[in-house]
Amino acid sequence: MNQLFCLESYLVISSFLFVIGLIIVLTKNNAIQIIIGIELIFNAAALNFVAFSYFRPHVTEGMQLSGQIFAIFVIVIAAADACAALAIILSLFRVFKTTRIQNINRLRG
Amino acid sequence: MDLLHEIRSMIFLAAGFMTILSAVMIIFFDHLLHAAISLFFTLIGIALLYILLGADFLGVSQVLIYAGGVLVLIIFGIFLTTPFVDDGREVRKSFSTWVTIFFGFLLFRLLYRLIHHVPWVIEEQKVSPTTKRIGEMFLSEYLLPFELISFILLFVLIGSILIIRKDLRKP
Numbered sequence: 001m002n003q004l005f006c007l008e009s010y011l012v013i014s015s016f017l018f019v020i021g022l023i024i025v026l027t028k029n030n031a032i033q034i035i036i037g038i039e040l041i042f043n044a045a046a047l048n049f050v051a052f053s054y055f056r057p058h059v060t061e062g063m064q065l066s067g068q069i070f071a072i073f074v075i076v077i078a079a080a081d082a083c084a085a086l087a088i089i090l091s092l093f094r095v096f097k098t099t100r101i102q103n104i105n106r107l108r109g
Numbered sequence: 110m111d112l113l114h115e116i117r118s119m120i121f122l123a124a125g126f127m128t129i130l131s132a133v134m135i136i137f138f139d140h141l142l143h144a145a146i147s148l149f150f151t152l153i154g155i156a157l158l159y160i161l162l163g164a165d166f167l168g169v170s171q172v173l174i175y176a177g178g179v180l181v182l183i184i185f186g187i188f189l190t191t192p193f194v195d196d197g198r199e200v201r202k203s204f205s206t207w208v209t210i211f212f213g214f215l216l217f218r219l220l221y222r223l224i225h226h227v228p229w230v231i232e233e234q235k236v237s238p239t240t241k242r243i244g245e246m247f248l249s250e251y252l253l254p255f256e257l258i259s260f261i262l263l264f265v266l267i268g269s270i271l272i273i274r275k276d277l278r279k280p
Contacts (some may be wrong), residue, residue: 001190004118004121004122005114005117005118005121005161006153006231007229007231008119008124008160008225008229010158012221013125013128013129013158015220015221015224016129016217017128017129017132017151017155017218018220019152019213019214019216019217020132020133020136020213022133022213022216023136023209023210023213024135024136026209027136027205027209027210030141032141032183032186032187032190032253033135033141033144034184035183035186036135036144036145038150039148039175039179040135040148041153043151043152043155043175044152045246045276046155047158047159048154050159050162050164050167050170051162053162054162054163054164054233054234054264055229055231055232055233055234056232056234057259059138064238064242065235065242065243065246066246068167068239068243069246069247069251071159071164071167072170072243073254073258075167075170075171075174076174076258076262077258077261078175078179079174079175079178079179079262080261080262080265082116082179082182082183083182083247083265083266083269084235084265084268084269084272086182086183086185086186086269087269087270087273088272089186089190089267090189090190090273091272091273093190096183099190099191103190107233108124
């Protein structure tokens with residue numbers, strides 16, 4: 001039971017989340033669902049950063065939390081990304097009246 | 110101490126299963142709102158995993174920013190874009206979807222074997238409160254990335270306002 005909480009299980013969870021996000025990005029045909037998939041991929045990367053910063057060997061003092069700080073940067077970037085992508089989707093919806101990406105097929109609408 | 114490890118393992122198991130199950134359900138939900146609510150449970154599970162790794166500040170900010178901010182943004186996007194007149198049923202699970210899921214499974218298998226192949230050198234850190242130290246590091250070593258990321262946020266906000274506003278040149 002003690003072997004459960006280890007680096008490998010965290011890496012397995014984060015790689016599973018990455019694969020799920022990739023499948024969602026590749027198969028869904030609604031733009032908002034694609035944003036959800038991108039958020040999952042961001043979360044997988046941040047989880048990897050935090051897991052490596054906790055299980056890291058021989059840390060020097062002062063560099064102990066750098067993984068968590070990078071995860072905070074990832075969260076901020078993901079929030080900015082979702083904001084910009086939803087703005088683009090809303091203005092696309094104003095022109096095309098749909099968010100399905102097969103139906104959005106011209107520029108300068 | 111041993112009992113503490115047992116409890117930690119059980120919380121880890123529960124949080125991991127919650128994360129993975131709700132992430133899988135996102136693939137199979139066709140309704141957008143159901144997918145968003147499933148994403149909520151995934152994000153809460155990831156916040157629990159962060160807290161188990163001793164990252165208390167990061168877990169709380171995950172709940173605040175993701176489950177409070179980004180998810181509300183996504184749900185508002187769903188409400189604002191879903192047409193009132195339903196334009197046909199959602200596309201059924203086609204053959205290509207299952208092919209993609211199969212190749213995703215192969216990729217996961219590859220990553221899994223890779224993870225168990227590498228001999229990791231592991232040494233657990235001692236858990237201590239991190240908020241004060243993160244604040245100090247933001248203002249000393251990571252000052253430049255901190256300022257840059259605030260500029261990125263400002264530019265993204267201004268840019269999305271410019272994208273989303275109605276065109277003022279047209280009468």
